[in-house]
Amino acid sequence: MSDGAKQKPETGAFFPRDRNWHAPALTPGYKTSVLRSPQKALLSLDGTISEITGPVFGHSMLGELDNDLIHNFAKPGESAIGERIIIHGRVLDERGRAVSGALLEFWQANAGGRYRHKKESYLAALDPNFGGCGRAITDEEGFYSFRTIKPGPYPWPNGVNDWRPAHIHFSVFGHGFAQRLITQMYFEGDPMIWKCPIVNTIADRRAIEQLIAPLDWANTIPMDARAYKFDIILRGRRSTLFENRMEGN
């Protein structure tokens, strides 16, 4: 399960999560949070080995088209409809170190803003050649990339007229279970970002800006696909040199 992590294994506990940077649990503007938010204080504990460790996935689990959403659900010879884009970036930790072997899984609506899901009720059309999921694993320097179509914005039942800006959902594994993260990526220049109740669960504007991928003209492939760059930062670790019990390092 682990050709992913060739770096020297690290065993330090993670930096505490900055709970003011993340959204709080209860955000009434996003109505579903009202009944799904814990209301008691979290029990704080410096990480133990149960959270410092975590599963690592090998590149061998990936299929050839896992990072190509344009083709991984399409019939042979066909492709998904929409604006062809490449999303690429690095996974780093808070110390700026590359996280190699990080598994990223992504999912999104099609170009019309419609998900392939039985509970989806938006009237936009399904694309028979678009499934909406993909995955990649970062290389030795933390780089990943995938190809997809730009998802459309879609309405959702929250306020009377709430719409989600175009976005891609990301799930990320680092090397420790405490780093486990799910987030969403938005696109530079989209005026709908700032109207979205889910985006606005985050209070700090800089934390929102970190979720917006800039158009990366330099990496755009002529006559094929535009590129967007999205770096992801996972929690950093303390050096075990500072710990009471010396191990590793």
Place this chain on the structure above:
Amino acid sequence: MVQALDYLKETASQTAGPYVHIGLTPNFCGIGGVYDTDLGTTMVSERTLGERITVIGRVLDGTGTPLKDALVEIWQADAAGLYNSPSELRGAADPAFSGWGRCPTGGEDGVFRFETIKPGRVPFKDGRPMAPHITFWIVARGINVGLHTRMYFPDEAEANAADPLLLRVEHRHRVATLVATGSAPNYIFDIHLQGEKETVFLDI
């Protein structure tokens, strides 16, 4: 002037939304042919060492209604108390056990189910043994930051009484929210997001 502390900020979490199953368990929600199988579905094989157990449960909202759009992941040590992770320096874990599982809550009843093994004990930072436990992580629509918690075993009263994490729970009646019910090999662990029985969630 002093030097800058040039740490980066962790990417902010956002809800997994209503369609997390598309991304993480596509076969479960009818998107076949992209991946052979959904990751984390099978945790044990014939070669896995240890006592087979089943853990079932639900994730319940503030009205007691089970969530049908949640995703639960678990992470645990092998039967000998070793994690299958590069950061595990105490020895080599059972190669036939990854220690990680993933299950959507769906269907009519919103029940998640893990077929796994009973984990061995692992040490706390000061060397004291922790009671056997399984680490849980829960995401769903309406949950802005994934929730961490732990499941302990009802038939380990002595170990639980000395567990360093359980000892930190100030309101002692809440310890019960971290202990499964049932008995070997079938355990039940309901997770309450809110209300009188709200599960103790962890900031770890």
